[in-house]
Amino acid sequence: MSPAARFRMLMRVEVRHAFFADGYARRLVFRAHAGTTTFLQRFGAIVRRDDYALAIGVDDARLPGLWSERMDGDGPRLLRFDLYCGDPAHGYYTEPVTTSGEGEDDGVLVAPLDLDAATPGRLNPPLATLALPLVPEGANSLETWSSALDTRYRLRLRSPRTVWKYVLAGDWQGRELSIVDARGEIGFTDMKREVLPDGQAVMVARSVAPIDLHERPPQRFQLRDVTAIPERTLISRLPGAAPQRLWRETVEGEPTVVSEIFVHS
Incomplete structure (x- = not known):
């Protein structure tokens, strides 16, 4: 990204955890699927990760190109990230994720999940698989989408x-x-x-x-x-x-x- 480029945040995801006193998850790893990595790299997107959050941003000039590829075949393009935890003991204090949860009234959306991808029978299954739409539902034009960027999502993990x-x-x-x-x-x-x-x-x-x-x-x-x-x-x-x-x-x-x-x- 050039120094003169205007950086635009596409979306952010934060993960809360009911077990911890401050309400935030610990030692999370957001692992992009291969197709998601290839797609984001093609547009020079920047992916930032920390212990409980994921953020994706891009050069403003790349938005028309992203918009043109908002569909993936017959469906909307989804950015998929497997969610793992670096604490080997996390299974003792984390319930399996079986639902996306319910929305809240603070404007933050429920993080959409691919529940089939995180089935327990899978070898080394993730805690959850995020399936983030490149363009949220309801954005019917490039102008509408670009003016409403920085979509916020939240995933809540439960304790047993x-x-x-x-x-x-x-x-x-x-x-x-x-x-x-x-x-x-x-x-x-x-x-x-x-x-x-x-x-x-x-x-x-x-x-x-x-x-x-x-x-x-x-x-x-x-x-x-x-x-x-x-x-x-x-x-x-x-x-x-x-x-x-x-x-x-x-x-x-x-x-x-x-x-x-x-x-x-």
Whole structure:
């Protein structure tokens, strides 16, 4: 691109992630399909990528040429990018992408996806495959399209929902224990005695409903001794679930993903 060229942003994509405290994804890799790479290089497009965003821009003088190739056969030309994550542990805190999601009222569009391209049966499948239209629907002339450039898209990744299982190890004798949500939103089962595979006896309580995994869980669960009058708070804020400690258990006859959280006396 020459120094005098006028740079125009065609489109941008940002990826949010429900797991992280700031709401943005981490360590993403946007890998263009071969056909997309060839097409963009032919027009001297610049593709910028970072941990959670993709941006595509071009010299203003190239817009008529791009417009002339807005169709690919019988359909609109799509710019395809496979989305990968550089964190090997991302599968613990990222739900599979099965839908493009719903639109929001801030003017940012839902990132269009090719859901068939990201099927789990594919070798080394991506998190998702972006299928970005070169010319958005409704742009019926070069003038209309060029005046509305810099289309913004957003993809939201979800975190898993798991049953939180608190495992109390150590000496808790003489106490009737209960886990209480200080906000009053989430309930827990009564404490029950269980024996671990190593023979250790523990006390266990599970959330009665799945809870979203978060980098910094907002919940404030407390361990209380209900034998005391008045009942006494033993731990004012129990630790939250870590994404790596996921197990499958049968809870009330149903296979359930469980997060184990160990608490020692």
